[in-house]
C-alpha cells in the first residue's frame with residue numbers, strides 16, 4: 296500500500312494548504328457561500344454532523360477523499376469487515392462489528408448470539424434478584440471505560456434500583472472505601488478482563504474475594520461472575536458464571552461483547568439490544584455510504600488534515616450532556632491507544648504525526664475551566680461539540696440554557712472579536728490603571744477557531760450505540776490513512792514489565808543497579 300505521504304493526493308493537499316487552506320477564514324467563507332452550512336452537513340444514523348465551522352472547503356474534501364482512495368481505504372475496510380487479519384502485529388481479525396450484527400448476519404454469528412443471549416438472560420436474572428442491591432464491575436481500560444461511560448450515559452433508561460459501581464485502579468483508595476460501604480450478601484462482583492491477567496484487575500478481584508469471604512458473603516458462585524476470553528483462568532479463580540468473548544474483539548472495542556454485562560444489568564436486555572442496533576446502523580453506513588457522505592471516513596480525514604497539514608496536536612471534546620461525562624475518558628483510550636503509534640506496518644518510523652491528544656469535559660463545566668485557552672490561547676485546538684436536542688428531564692428552560700451555551704461557544708470561537716470592537720464596547724471608566732487600547736487587546740478574540748458540532752435527537756441506547764460506532768470507525772479511518780496498526784497497544788507493555796521488576800524492590804528496598812532517579816525515589820517511598 297502506498298504510504299499516505301507518497302500519494303498524489305498528499306502532494307495536492309500540501310499545495311492546497313499553502314495556497315488556500317492555511318488562510319481559510321471561516322467568517323469570510325460563510326459570507327461568500329450562503330450554502331456552506333448545508334454543504335458541510337452530514338447525515339448518518341442517529342447523528343447529524345455540522346462540519347461547516349471547520350477549516351475545510353470543497354477542494355479540501357475533494358483531495359482528502361482522493362487520499363482515502365489512494366490509501367486503499369474502501370478495500371481495507373471491506374477486508375476488515377469480512378474478518379481478514381487487520382491486526383497484523385497480533386495476527387488477529389478485528390470484528391467488533393460482528394458483535395452488533397443481527398443474528399444470521401456476518402462472521403461468527405452463532406457464537407456471538409449464543410453468548411449475547413446467555414449474557415442478557417443473566418442480566419435480567421440479576422435485575423430481578425431482589426437480594427442484590429449493588430453490582431461492582433472490576434476491570435480497567437476497555438473493561439471499564441466503555442461500560443462505565445455507557446451506564447452513566449443511559450442512566451435515565453435504568454429502571455431498577457440497583458447501584459452500579461466501577462473499580463479500576465490498583466490504588467486501594469479505589470476499592471477499599473467502596474467495600475466499606477457494601478453488604479457482601481447483597482453484592483455481585485463482575486470481574487471483567489479480556490486476558491484475566493491484568494495486574495490491577497486481578498489485585499482488585501482478590502481483594503474483593505477476600506473481603507467477601509471474611510465478611511460472611513456466602514457462596515461465591517452466586518456473587519461473582521466473569522467476562523473474559525480466558526475462561527480457564529476465571530474458573531481457576533473460582534468463578535463458575537462466565538461469559539466469554541474472542542481474541543478478535545479488542546479491549547477498547549469490547550463494550551458490545553460480554554464486557555457490556557454491567558450495561559445490560561443497568562438498562563435491561565431490550566435497551567442493550569437497541570444499543571447494538573444503533574451501532575449496527577452506523578456499521579452499515581460505514582460499509583455502504585459513498586466515501587463523500589461517509590461520516591466516519593470524513594471525520595477521520597479531517598483529523599488527518601488537522602494533524603498533518605495544519606499541525607494541530609490536540610482535539611477537545613465537549614459533550615453538552617452530563618450523561619456523557621465519561622465520554623472524553625473513553626475516547627482517550629479509543630483514539631490514543633489505537634492511533635498513538637510511530638511506525639508503519641512495515642516497522643518504519645513515520646515522518647508525520649499520528650494521534651492527536653484527545654481531552655475534554657462536559658459543557659458547560661469546561662467553559663469555566665479551560666475554554667479561556669480555547670478562545671484566546673496561543674494554540675488552535677479544534678473543538679468537537681455534542682448537542683442533544685431532547686433531554687430526559689423536565690427542566691426545559693435549563694435545557695435551552697445548555698443548548699444556547701453550546702451554540703454560543705462554537706459561534707464565539709469562529710467569530711472572535713477585534714480589538715476595535717472590544718474598545719467600542721468598553722465603558723470609558725473600565726479601569727483607571729490601564730490604557731483603553733491595552734485593555735481592548737486583552738479583551739479581543741482572534742476567532743476563526745474551528746469546531747464540529749454533532750447533534751443527536753436524544754441520548755437513547757440506539758443513539759449512543761451509533762455515536763460510539765462512529766468514533767470507532769473514525770479512528771480506523773485516520774489510522775488507516777497513516778498506515779499504522781490501530782488495533783495493537785505494545786506501548787503499554789514496557790511499563791508493565793518494569794513494574795513487575797520494581798514490585799519486589801518495593802518490598803525489599805533494594806535499589807542496586809537502578810538509575811539514580813528511580814533509586815532515590817524508591818528509597819524515599821520505602822525508607
Ligand code: F6P
Pocket residue numbers: 435436437438487488489490491492493496546547632784787
Ligand atoms: O492498557 C492495556 C490494555 O491491554 C487495554 O488495551 C485493555 O483494555 C486493558 O489493558 C485491560 O485489559 P484486560 O481486559 O485484559 O484486563
